[in-house]
Amino acid sequence: MQLNKVEIQKFQEMVWGYYREHGRELPWREEPFDAYRILVSEIMLQQTQVSRVIPKYHSFLKRFPTIDDLAKASIGDVLREWSGLGYNRRAKYLHEAAKQLLSMARTWKVEDLEACKGIGKNTAAAICVYAYNQPLVFIETNIRTVYIHHFFEEEDNISDSDLLPLLEQTIDREHPRKFMWALMDCGTHLKKTAGITASRSKHYSPQSKFEGSLRQIRGEVLRQLLGSSKTERRLVDIINDSRLKTALAQLSAEGLIIKEGSRYHL
Template structure:
């Protein structure tokens, strides 16, 4: 008689116990990293999340999703990604887009500088790389708004490269499993473990799995990242300059043009602070002044 297959949770618990046994015997070793890889990959096979950018290997679409996901929750990106891709389906259309059109699609994602950096990156892809996204991390890092972690994730997801990098969820998983009773853990301590754990044959799926596992841990346990040396609390959004900037841009997208007083009132900011924010927006290329009024550049 054929044995009944174990339910997911039982099978997963068995894999975690296996990791714990290996870790108890050999510490932060290659064997423990392989055991952790089994935990991650098993979880992803059964519990992996569905996302539009995981259903394509188009480098452009993956590039856009990774920039959107910087400092933004997945659910919010899920709601904005389809419209953005529909309006700007490739590097050429994004490179030629007007600022107002990009900001209109970007509303709700926050950190509007990323939108302009994304267009700048598209322009460089068209000019320097003949419209084809490069697959090397060093080339990706040379694009506006792309740091090492984002460049590495794009290389992994778009080109299936076994890159080694750390971001919030990766850090959370490794601290949870390898540094249970320690504080002040540095990324330099984590990186060699990531390198030994990454699935070099299937890096794309491995990193999807570890992102999902980190998200699950955040919901179930006190955040392990608080014990990281690089941990810092996110500044409060309510009443921040970032919130006021977003309100001003939203008003200008809706009205087309506005005088400063109306912008300050609509954004709920005093004139002195509002003037400073408007000046920064002008210097950064978001808005321009015409006869004492302001509009999107």
């Protein structure tokens, strides 16, 4: 879809207009813009609501104020600080990324970030936009919502490959950081007022139910090990579920827990 100048201007004015009136003040949007802090926020915001991330973002950075502090920490300490956010594999990926990025130039490139496990091309581009104000495009659920709502009102099964050319045409290249903030805020608003527009995306995948899931059991194992190590027998007493062995095997294989002798610990 090729847009003309009037269509581009109209779209940009809509996005900027919403942001001027309703733009959110969020801690990771405060100056000075630090790539490490933005990295932390982007990993935390994956599949987690902003309201849950804000307090954990503050406490995490209080515990690990620099990338050096995070890289030098044990995975157990990182998981303890991460506790409550869920999707604990993200904490491990963030910890590993800190160690990997520490040896690189302080101005990270997209390819530097993509080389880290758990950081895909969209997250990598987002970090570079927010940290360095680079005019890059990326897609996530809020941005999908805006473009699908505005340009594909009557269509379903829309691919990101349909959206990317529109992003390339419409982003404000003089103010990319704030424009992407504006898109994010506009998308958040549309999801509340216009329904789940992003569900018309080919890439839409509803979040799986947490209650009663294996993910819940994994989270409970980690929660039980936050304070002290425990034997498998003790964990069975606490977590009476036939899938516990699977959870323990997965967590061990992923390096999130360690078994020494008969005891598990972080």
